[in-house]
Amino acid sequence: MNAHTDTAAHADTGHKEPALLEVRNFQVELITDAGIIRAVDSVSFSIHRGETVTIIGESGSGKSTTAMGILRLLPEDLAVISGTVLIDGVDVIAEPKAINKVRGKTLALIPQDPMTALSPVHSIGSQLSEAIRIAGAASKDKDAVRARAIRLLEQVHIPTPDKQLKKYPHQLSGGMLQRVLIAIALASEPQLLVADEPTSALDVTVQGGILDLLLELQEQRGIGILMITHDLGVARLISDRIHVMKDGSFVESGEVQQIVEHPATEYTRALLAAVPVLGPWDETPALPASETPASEDPAANGGDGAAVGNPAVDTTTTAGAGLTRTGVRHE
Amino acid sequence: MTNYILKRLGQGLLTVFLTVSTVFILVRLAPGDPAVSYAGPLATTEQLAKVREQFGLDRPVLEQYWIFLQQLFTGNLGTSYSFQAPAMQVVAERMPYTLTLATASILLTAVVAIPLGVWMSRRPDTNRELGVNVLTIAGQSMPDFWTGIMLLTGFAVLIPLFPASGFATWGGLVLPTITIAILQIALISRMVRREMTANFAAPFLTVARSRGVRNSVLTWRYAMGNSAIPVFTALGTRFAAMLNGVVVVEVVFAWPGVGSLIVRALETRDYPLIQATVLLTALLAVAVQLVIDLAYPLLDPRVRLGKAATA
Numbered sequence: 305m306n307a308h309t310d311t312a313a314h315a316d317t318g319h320k321e322p323a324l325l326e327v328r329n330f331q332v333e334l335i336t337d338a339g340i341i342r343a344v345d346s347v348s349f350s351i352h353r354g355e356t357v358t359i360i361g362e363s364g365s366g367k368s369t370t371a372m373g374i375l376r377l378l379p380e381d382l383a384v385i386s387g388t389v390l391i392d393g394v395d396v397i398a399e400p401k402a403i404n405k406v407r408g409k410t411l412a413l414i415p416q417d418p419m420t421a422l423s424p425v426h427s428i429g430s431q432l433s434e435a436i437r438i439a440g441a442a443s444k445d446k447d448a449v450r451a452r453a454i455r456l457l458e459q460v461h462i463p464t465p466d467k468q469l470k471k472y473p474h475q476l477s478g479g480m481l482q483r484v485l486i487a488i489a490l491a492s493e494p495q496l497l498v499a500d501e502p503t504s505a506l507d508v509t510v511q512g513g514i515l516d517l518l519l520e521l522q523e524q525r526g527i528g529i530l531m532i533t534h535d536l537g538v539a540r541l542i543s544d545r546i547h548v549m550k551d552g553s554f555v556e557s558g559e560v561q562q563i564v565e566h567p568a569t570e571y572t573r574a575l576l577a578a579v580p581v582l583g584p585w586d587e588t589p590a591l592p593a594s595e596t597p598a599s600e601d602p603a604a605n606g607g608d609g610a611a612v613g614n615p616a617v618d619t620t621t622t623a624g625a626g627l628t629r630t631g632v633r634h635e
Numbered sequence: 636m637t638n639y640i641l642k643r644l645g646q647g648l649l650t651v652f653l654t655v656s657t658v659f660i661l662v663r664l665a666p667g668d669p670a671v672s673y674a675g676p677l678a679t680t681e682q683l684a685k686v687r688e689q690f691g692l693d694r695p696v697l698e699q700y701w702i703f704l705q706q707l708f709t710g711n712l713g714t715s716y717s718f719q720a721p722a723m724q725v726v727a728e729r730m731p732y733t734l735t736l737a738t739a740s741i742l743l744t745a746v747v748a749i750p751l752g753v754w755m756s757r758r759p760d761t762n763r764e765l766g767v768n769v770l771t772i773a774g775q776s777m778p779d780f781w782t783g784i785m786l787l788t789g790f791a792v793l794i795p796l797f798p799a800s801g802f803a804t805w806g807g808l809v810l811p812t813i814t815i816a817i818l819q820i821a822l823i824s825r826m827v828r829r830e831m832t833a834n835f836a837a838p839f840l841t842v843a844r845s846r847g848v849r850n851s852v853l854t855w856r857y858a859m860g861n862s863a864i865p866v867f868t869a870l871g872t873r874f875a876a877m878l879n880g881v882v883v884v885e886v887v888f889a890w891p892g893v894g895s896l897i898v899r900a901l902e903t904r905d906y907p908l909i910q911a912t913v914l915l916t917a918l919l920a921v922a923v924q925l926v927i928d929l930a931y932p933l934l935d936p937r938v939r940l941g942k943a944a945t946a
Contacts, residue, residue: 377841381760408847415845420838425860425935431843438847472936488846 322393323350324410324496324528325374330387330397332366332373343369345552346387349545351496354522356529358539360575361549367532368416370549371500374530375413376403392495408438412489413498414518417505418481422473429453429469432488439492456487460517479510486517498530503538515542536575540564548572639940643928647921651914652707658913659703662906663696669904673716690716690906703910712914713907717899722911726893730915732802733885733892737877739808740815745870748820752827753854756835774821783814783887800889811888815881819873826869830862837861863934871927875920 332344344366351357359367372378373385376396389397392410396403415421422431432453437444450469457465460483473481482502489497499518503511519542522529533539539546539560546563548556548571555569567573670686671678678686687693691702706712715722751767758764790810791799798807831854834840840857848857878893885894893912900908931938 372841375845377845404847407845411845413842413845415838415842417838421842423839423843423857423861424937425863426856427936434848434852435846474937485842492846 321352323352323390324392325351325530326388326390327374328388330370330373330389331385332369332378333384333386334369334378335382335384340384343383343552344373347547347549347552347554349547349554349557351528351530353495353528354526355544356522356531356542358531358533358543358546359549359554360533360536360539360546362534362575365549366552367534367549368500371498371530371532375407375411375498376400377413408435409440409492410495411498412492412494412496413500414482414486414489414502416501418478418485419473419505421485422481424473426472427469428471428473428476428484432456432469432484432491435488435491452491453487456490457484459490459521460484460487462487477510478506479513482506482510482514483517486514486521490521493525494527496528496530498532500532501534502531504533504535511538518542534575536564536578548575636940640925640929643925647925651917651921654917655707655910655914656700659700659906659910660696662904662909663699667904669716669906672903672905692906707914712911715900715908715911716905717903717908718905722905722907723915725908726896726911726915729891729893729896730919732890733878733881733894735802735808736811736815736881736885736890736892737874739812740819740877740881741870741874743812743816744819744823744873747816748823749827749859749866751820752824753831753859755824755828756831756858757854759832771821771825774817775825777817779814779818779881780883780887782817783811783884786810786814787887802891807888811881811884811890814884814887815877823866823869823873827862827866830865831858834858834861864931864938867930867934868927871923875923875927878919878923879916 327350328348330344330347331342334341334343347370349357349359359370361367369378369383373383374389374391374396376385378385385397387397388395391403391406394402394406396406422428429450433449436449436452436456453469454465457468462468462480462483468476468480468484476484497518502518503514506514515538518529521527529542531539531542543560545558546556546560547554548563548569550571556563556567556572563572564576567576668683669690669692670683673690674682674686684693691699694702703712710723712722714720715725718725751771755764755767787799787810790796796806797809798804799810801807835858839861840853843853843857881890881892882894882898884890885892886898889895893916897909897912899905900912928940932940
């Protein structure tokens with residue numbers, strides 16, 4: 305469509321140094337029983353230091369496949385990737401082995417579902433220490449690794465970090481686990497974070513905390529972030545640029561403000577419309593007191609550690625589900 | 636923890652008690668007369684009556700059972716008819732042979748099946764993997780008496796590498812161990828492959844890969860670490876089953892273990908010997924099972940002994 309091309313966006317922001325991530329004509333073909341499916345079709349974008357670029361789209365649009373393909377984490381016998389992906393100047397498509405040099409060093413992944421992203425039979429401390437050793441920066445000395453592990457957990461605001469090291473994933477809540485995973489990702493002081501729907505598996509009251517943490521880390525360290533989400537609220541909060549993805553390609557790209565205020569495609573308008581409005585409640589038909597949605601009172605859900613979700617707030621993350629109310633979220 | 640162990644021990648003893656009681660009744664319901672086996676086919680009616688009186692078989696079954704219970708709690712299960720020695724002692728003398736064979740077999744199984752299963756899981760859909768896959772199906776399908784006779788013919792008769800029978804030298808252990816292990820390797824390696832394949836597809840493995848964890852570490856620490864419980868359980872359960880005597884293999888190789896003993900005891904209707912064998916092997920099986928269960932929390936921190944699993 306008429307959206308910004310990446311070169312345009314690039315020129316706008318006036319970057320001089322080379323991009324942390326430069327993706328050109330990236331393509332993923334999945335081999336399925338039904339034949340070959342082009343899940344990602346000629347996608348191009350770039351991320352510089354300190355920037356957050358978001359790929360937004362509904363389920364099945366190819367946004368997670370894009371992220372996983374860039375990291376070469378798709379099963380090689382099922383996914384054929386092509387194009388150019390330069391991570392810190394290294395082409396990981398042309399040289400498959402090159403990805404091993406950036407994984408756990410310049411590049412880190414924050415996964416979608418923290419509850420299944422850590423090995424259940426290994427302690428938090430052992431998995432964090434392993435990441436520290438792979439990063440290679442700290443001394444291999446046991447006490448030094450432990451000290452670094454504690455410092456990393458402090459940086460992601462986990463209380464009593466020395467006690468958490470001994471714990472196993474099933475003993476922590478989803479929000480705490482996502483903080484642990486962010487700490488693991490930070491172990492190598494990465495320059496580029498790929499966050500694959502980092503909040504979608506979390507309770508809404510916890511989501512904000514995780515996003516705040518990512519923004520804080522970005523501010524401190526100038527990390528580039530590739531954010532994958534279906535939640536326009538998340539995208540607006542965190543992004544510099546947004547690429548709207550549908551059926552494997554970008555239908556619209558540009559600055560956050562521009563995409564939100566002047567959506568160029570029907571698809572983007574539908575995504576915008578899917579965000580429930582936190583406006584005055586008189587817009588909606590009157591509800592009996594007992595059915596008042598709990599999202600009015602997020603404090604009731606407790607803090608980060610509260611593991612209990614509230615079914616009434618689930619709709620806030622449902623994109624494209626046919627919610628008809630329009631309007632932009634008030635800020 | 637102590638409570639759990641005590642509870643499990645109680646359950647185990649009850650299991651053993653019910654098992655020996657059932658066997659006590661079943662052997663007496665089965666056709667055949669110990670007196671005939673003992674006195675021989677030419678014995679007169681008077682001689683048979685005398686033998687029955689000597690063994691206490693002329694008394695009502697309930698009274699025999701009462702005597703058996705008294706013996707059970709003193710740990711003396713009577714005198715074996717055919718060995719003319721305390722039945723417990725006869726079984727206890729055979730036990731080390733069966734333990735040796737079972738231990739050797741389970742070690743060989745573990746040492747071969749785990750790397751084999753891991754290897755298969757790492758190379759799905761290659762020709763070599765397919766070849767090994769077919770071999771494991773063959774291994775699963777071959778009856779052990781046939782495998783035993785083939786190995787005997789091949790490596791004791793045609794090429795006399797190993798002794799054909801008995802346990803006079805350590806070489807005698809080789810063929811029976813291999814015979815038992817072939818089936819177990821086939822079963823366990825396929826199980827290892829299945830578990831590993833599932834864990835290779837797990838999100839935590841992809842995430843670990845994303846942070847630069849090496850392939851060998853992904854395989855052994857992550858995938859195998861998470862496959863340990865089912866594989867360990869299968870190995871342990873099979874070991875416990877082997878302690879009941881690897882009957883057919885022991886007979887084929889004339890192995891002086893509990894398995895060939897129970898065959899002889901059944902043939903001669905040697906009631907005390909049958910009961911002693913069942914008692915000892917049941918006790919061992921219960922003990923092994925308890926050890927397996929106690930090891931679970933070491934393999935998986937989510938396991939809490941004696942409590943229902945929480946999410």
